[in-house]
Amino acid sequence: MLIGKVVGSVVATRKDEKLENRKLLVVQVHDQHDQPKDQYVVAVDAVGAGHGDMVLYATGSSARQTALTENRPCDAVIMAIVDSWDLGGANVYEKWS
Amino acid sequence: MLIGKVVGSVVATRKDEKLENRKLLVVQVHDQHDQPKDQYVVAVDAVGAGHGDMVLYATGSSARQTALTENRPCDAVIMAIVDSWDLGGANVYEKWS
Amino acid sequence: MLIGKVVGSVVATRKDEKLENRKLLVVQVHDQHDQPKDQYVVAVDAVGAGHGDMVLYATGSSARQTALTENRPCDAVIMAIVDSWDLGGANVYEKWS
Amino acid sequence: MLIGKVVGSVVATRKDEKLENRKLLVVQVHDQHDQPKDQYVVAVDAVGAGHGDMVLYATGSSARQTALTENRPCDAVIMAIVDSWDLGGANVYEKWS
Amino acid sequence: MLIGKVVGSVVATRKDEKLENRKLLVVQVHDQHDQPKDQYVVAVDAVGAGHGDMVLYATGSSARQTALTENRPCDAVIMAIVDSWDLGGANVYEKWS
Numbered sequence: 001m002l003i004g005k006v007v008g009s010v011v012a013t014r015k016d017e018k019l020e021n022r023k024l025l026v027v028q029v030h031d032q033h034d035q036p037k038d039q040y041v042v043a044v045d046a047v048g049a050g051h052g053d054m055v056l057y058a059t060g061s062s063a064r065q066t067a068l069t070e071n072r073p074c075d076a077v078i079m080a081i082v083d084s085w086d087l088g089g090a091n092v093y094e095k096w097s
Numbered sequence: 098m099l100i101g102k103v104v105g106s107v108v109a110t111r112k113d114e115k116l117e118n119r120k121l122l123v124v125q126v127h128d129q130h131d132q133p134k135d136q137y138v139v140a141v142d143a144v145g146a147g148h149g150d151m152v153l154y155a156t157g158s159s160a161r162q163t164a165l166t167e168n169r170p171c172d173a174v175i176m177a178i179v180d181s182w183d184l185g186g187a188n189v190y191e192k193w194s
Numbered sequence: 195m196l197i198g199k200v201v202g203s204v205v206a207t208r209k210d211e212k213l214e215n216r217k218l219l220v221v222q223v224h225d226q227h228d229q230p231k232d233q234y235v236v237a238v239d240a241v242g243a244g245h246g247d248m249v250l251y252a253t254g255s256s257a258r259q260t261a262l263t264e265n266r267p268c269d270a271v272i273m274a275i276v277d278s279w280d281l282g283g284a285n286v287y288e289k290w291s
Numbered sequence: 292m293l294i295g296k297v298v299g300s301v302v303a304t305r306k307d308e309k310l311e312n313r314k315l316l317v318v319q320v321h322d323q324h325d326q327p328k329d330q331y332v333v334a335v336d337a338v339g340a341g342h343g344d345m346v347l348y349a350t351g352s353s354a355r356q357t358a359l360t361e362n363r364p365c366d367a368v369i370m371a372i373v374d375s376w377d378l379g380g381a382n383v384y385e386k387w388s
Numbered sequence: 389m390l391i392g393k394v395v396g397s398v399v400a401t402r403k404d405e406k407l408e409n410r411k412l413l414v415v416q417v418h419d420q421h422d423q424p425k426d427q428y429v430v431a432v433d434a435v436g437a438g439h440g441d442m443v444l445y446a447t448g449s450s451a452r453q454t455a456l457t458e459n460r461p462c463d464a465v466i467m468a469i470v471d472s473w474d475l476g477g478a479n480v481y482e483k484w485s
Contacts (some may be wrong), residue, residue, distance in 0.1 A: 001333040001367055002316070003301070008129065008184040012153060014144055015177035016163050024098075026129050026182060031111070032299065032317050032331040040129040041165070042098040046364070047305055051186075056303060056315070056333055061158045061255070061352045062366035062451070066307050069364075073143070073166075073176040075152055075159035077099055079364040080306035085317060087299040089342075101271055105226065105281040107197070109250060111241055112274035113260050121195070121250070123226050123279060136224040139195040139250055148283075158255045158352070158449070170263075170273040172239070172256035202420065202475040202484045205443060210454050218444070220420050220473060221408035222399055234420040236389040236444055238468075241481070244440070255352070266468040267434070267457075269450035272390060292412070292430040292464055294398070305396070323396065323414050323428040337461070338402055347400060347430055352449045353463035359442050360461075368460040371403035376414060378396040380439075 001056040003082060004029045006049050010042055014018060018072045025049060027057055032085075036057050043076035044069050054093060056080040098153040100179060101126045103146050107139055109126065115169040122146060124154055127181075131190050140173035141166050151190060153177040195250040197276060198223045204236055212266040217273065219243060221229050221251055226279075229288050237270035238263050248287060250274040292347040294373060295320045297340050301333055310364040316340060316369060318348055323376075323383050334367035345384060347371040361372050389444040391470060392417045393437050394437050398430055406460040413437060413466065415445055420473075422481050431464035442481060444468040 008026035012019075022044045029039040034054075040045040043057045046066040055078045057063075064070055082093045106124035109116075119141045126136040131151075132159040140154045143163040152175045154160075161167055181191045202220035206213075216238045223233040237251045239262040249272045251257075257271040258264055270271075278288045298307035303310075313335045320330040325345075334348045337357040346369045348354075353367040355361055375385045391457040396414035405455075410432045417427040422442075427436040433447045443466045445451075452458055472482045 001365070003330075004334060008182055010153065010177075010182040011176035011180045013180050015101070015153075016143055016164065019176060024177075026184065026376065028129065040099075042100060043305075046307055048370075053186050056301065058364045058366040059157075060356060060365050060366055064159060065309065065362055065364040066354070071162055073155045073162040073174055074098070075155040075157055075365055079310060080301075081303050082301035082313075083302045085299055085301040089365065092299070093127070105279055105286070107250065107274075107279040108277045109274035110277050112250075113240055115259065116273060121274075123224065123281065137196075137290055139197060156254075161259070162254060168259055170252045170259040170271055171195070171258050172252040195466050202473055202480070204444065204468075204473040205471045206468035207471050209444075210434055212453065213467060218468075220475065222420065234390075236391060253448075258450060258453070265453055267446045267453040267465055268389070269446040269448055293428075293460070294399050294430060323416065337404055345391045347398065347403075349461045349463040351447075351463055353452060353461050356406065356452070356459055356461040368461055370407060371398075371400035371412075376396055376398040378414065383396070 001058050002029050004055055004057055006051055006055060016073050022068060032087060041076045044074045045078045047078055047081055049078050049081055054082040056082060060080045060089045098157050101152055101153060101154055103150045113170050119165060129184060138173045140175045141171045142175045144175055146177055147154050148176055151152055151179040153179060171186050195252050196223055198249055198251055200245055200247045200249060210267050218263060226281060235270045237272045238268045239272045241272055241275055243272050243275055248276040250276060292349050293320050295346055295348055296346045297342055297346060298325040307364050313359060317353050323378060332367045334369045335365045336369045338369055338372055340372055347373060389446050390417050392443055392445055394439055394441045394443060404461050412438060420475060429464045431466045432462045433466045433468055435465050435466055437469055442470040444470060
């Protein structure tokens with residue numbers, strides 16, 4: 001998984017029927033020091049993430065292992081909302097700070 | 098998934114029989130700000146996309162989760178036509194503008 | 195899928211038994227403008243491709259969806275020989291020109 | 292698999308239910324000479340790795356082949372703690388040195 | 389698949405039980421001209437490769453399609469030892485030369 005920030009959303013009326021009612025979020029990938037990387041992904045939201053949330057997303061076939069994405073043409077899923085992480089014992093990000 | 102623009106198509110008469118009658122489109126990958134990236138993919142079209150459409154494509158085994166691509170040697174599928182997306186609340190792309 | 199050119203072949207006598215009698219071709223990846231990229235792949239040939247042919251190859255589990263590669267330790271397969279492709283309505287490559 | 296160093300951990304209260312009680316570790320990827328690369332991954336720990344340990348991690352569907360990760364939306368797993376490795380006969384890393 | 393050279397091995401006593409007795413080799417990836425690339429992988433050996441051998445390795449779920457790696461948390465497998473390869477009709481590498 002990689003860490004990312006929810007920065008937007010995509011509207012797509014015409015899509016594979018198995019993706020109806022799935023929320024498609026634009027995730028800006030961050031590095032382990034919480035700096036944005038030159039990389040993004042559009043992921044299905046499986047945990048009720050909102051704008052600005054730091055999240056974890058999984059890709060590939062693992063992105064289809066949630067109830068919302070099973071057997072669907074989806075290669076990226078937000079499967080966790082990050083509360084905090086640390087590096088070398090020092091806090092890098094704290095949601096509620 | 099990543100966002101891309103349909104910029105061309107590929108003709109291939111001699112191909113694996115499971116890919117007969119599948120439309121193969123050249124997709125120029127765009128970044129989240131709608132700028133073209135130095136990356137492309139040839140994807141099977143599962144949603145009737147046309148030249149110039151902004152689309153979402155899925156890769157890997159997830160590309161085989163549509164009725165048109167199931168069990169086929171296809172590692173990229175266009176599974177949505179993008180109407181619009183936003184970043185930080187500001188509209189980036191609007192199909193009908 | 196990506197577009198590539200068949201530029202060579204690999205001989206490997208000692209290999210997993212499930213790969214016996216499979217032709218292993220070296221494919222130079224090309225970009226959508228038909229320029230060679232700094233990337234290659236060794237792929238199993240499922241369509242009778244020959245030296246100099248422009249081809250499409252699929253990777254990952256999708257590479258195992260042909261009769262020749264099913265259940266085999268193969269992560270790249272040539273599944274189409276390209277006749278032509280266009281970008282923005284202009285022909286980029288034409289096999290028989 | 293790639294070699295990495297456990298440098299931190301992620302706390303995520305709200306996550307897919309299938310990831311409850313899974314330890315999420317931040318792994319700094321190292322190259323074969325034991326130099327850190329500009330790459331990281333957040334992986335589920337399947338072997339009881341601790342801070343500072345050098346580990347091997349597997350990605351993609353292979354990350355779901357441990358008892359702790361089976362059928363879960365997890366695309367990276369720590370499946371081994373590295374004791375040592377050598378290059379060209381010379382020891383590069385030795386855990387207990 | 390990509391071509392690589394076996395340059396080392398990894399010792400890991402504590403690992404997922406399904407990887408017991410599997411040989412873990414460090415493979416330096418080479419390009420099609422036999423030049424080393426800035427890329428490596430740790431792969432399970434399924435063909436009895438030795439130090440200095442040029443090999444082919446497969447990644448992802450395809451890495452689990454050998455008798456030694458089936459259903460195991462392994463995302464890279466050496467599935468062939470390269471005898472030779474050519475580019476444009478000219479020999480690039482010959483094991484027994």
